[in-house]
Amino acid sequence: MAVDATRLDGKVIIITGGAGGIGSATARLMAARGARIAVADIAFEAAQALADELPDAIAVRLDLEDEASIEAMIADTVAHFGRLDVLHNNAALLGPDIARADNDVETMQTALWDRTYAVNVRGTMIACRAALPHLRETRGNIVNTVSNLALQGHMIQAAYSSSKAAVIQMTRAIAASHGIHGIRANAIAPGMTMTRALREAFPPPLRVAVESETLRDTLGAPEDIAEAAAFLASDAARNITGQVLVADGGCASHVPGIAQFRAFFSGEH
Numbered sequence: 001m002a003v004d005a006t007r008l009d010g011k012v013i014i015i016t017g018g019a020g021g022i023g024s025a026t027a028r029l030m031a032a033r034g035a036r037i038a039v040a041d042i043a044f045e046a047a048q049a050l051a052d053e054l055p056d057a058i059a060v061r062l063d064l065e066d067e068a069s070i071e072a073m074i075a076d077t078v079a080h081f082g083r084l085d086v087l088h089n090n091a092a093l094l095g096p097d098i099a100r101a102d103n104d105v106e107t108m109q110t111a112l113w114d115r116t117y118a119v120n121v122r123g124t125m126i127a128c129r130a131a132l133p134h135l136r137e138t139r140g141n142i143v144n145t146v147s148n149l150a151l152q153g154h155m156i157q158a159a160y161s162s163s164k165a166a167v168i169q170m171t172r173a174i175a176a177s178h179g180i181h182g183i184r185a186n187a188i189a190p191g192m193t194m195t196r197a198l199r200e201a202f203p204p205p206l207r208v209a210v211e212s213e214t215l216r217d218t219l220g221a222p223e224d225i226a227e228a229a230a231f232l233a234s235d236a237a238r239n240i241t242g243q244v245l246v247a248d249g250g251c252a253s254h255v256p257g258i259a260q261f262r263a264f265f266s267g268e269h
């Protein structure tokens with residue numbers, strides 16, 4: 001019988017932001033495919049509650065603004081499980097207050113810009129740096145979560161979107177340097193994904209605007225992004241590295257204005 005390369009049996013996977021909307025869906029899916037999970041999050045109690053639900057998992061206290069905490073996350077995971085196969089950098093600086101304050105460059109608060117880059121870029125870099133020696137031993141891989149906002153211009157979230165673009169380029173740099181050691185590095189770019197936090201925070205008219213530019217008839221769910229992450233983490237993606245997998249229902253794939261074109265041609269297509 002053919003081996004199912006999407007299985008993750010025995011692989012040790014760290015998921016940062018593992019207690020969040022997309023991170024927890026990913027932890028559940030990866031665990032169901034056989035992975036042993038380190039749920040790493042600043043929200044430690046939620047990380048612990050999720051780890052308790054999974055068959056073979058630990059919770060790790062992580063603050064991506066604190067270098068020592070990031071290095072401890074890698075060291076503690078390897079100490080517990082004896083190896084590291086995948087680092088999934090999924091956490092980011094998010095939340096309604098952050099999103100409201102992060103608009104265009106002219107009104108940008110320097111402190112918000114610095115914090116966004118500290119968590120999303122510097123924190124991700126430190127995690128990758130600490131993980132790489134262990135990934136070399138297992139011929140493992142890195143999956144970085146970015147955003148489709150990193151691929152197109154928008155009038156909102158200049159700090160967030162440009163920080164995610166930096167993570168894309170970091171992903172390519174790691175892939176280029178470490179492919180020779182058997183290590184892969186890829187990014188996932190979700191579009192608007194209906195987590196509970198987003199549903200509560202995002203004004204409905206703006207949600208409708210994104211929906212109308214989505215090529216599917218629905219916005220993505222956390223489970224949709226989990227599928228993309230689990231695929232990239234698995235041996236099924238063994239020939240894929242240095243790539244950005246856009247999982248946004250086609251939102252960033254087309255010429256803008258499709259809602260108006262749909263309306264104009266309605267009935268003809």
Ligand SMILES: NC(=O)c1ccc[n+]([C@@H]2O[C@H](COP(=O)([O-])OP(=O)(O)OC[C@H]3O[C@@H](n4cnc5c(N)ncnc54)[C@H](O)[C@@H]3O)[C@@H](O)[C@H]2O)c1
Nearest residue numbers: 017019020021022042063064090091092147190191192193
């Ligand atoms: N939901 C979307 O629409 C969407 C769209 C594009 C990209 N993304 C990306 O997907 C990823 C997951 O987002 P989500 O929607 O599940 O958000 P979420 O807020 O539900 O989860 C983020 C998690 O990161 C954790 N976190 C935040 N700061 C941290 C820090 N300093 N140290 C450690 N952990 C920290 C939070 O506690 C939370 O559990 C993020 O990288 C986000 O940028 C989400």
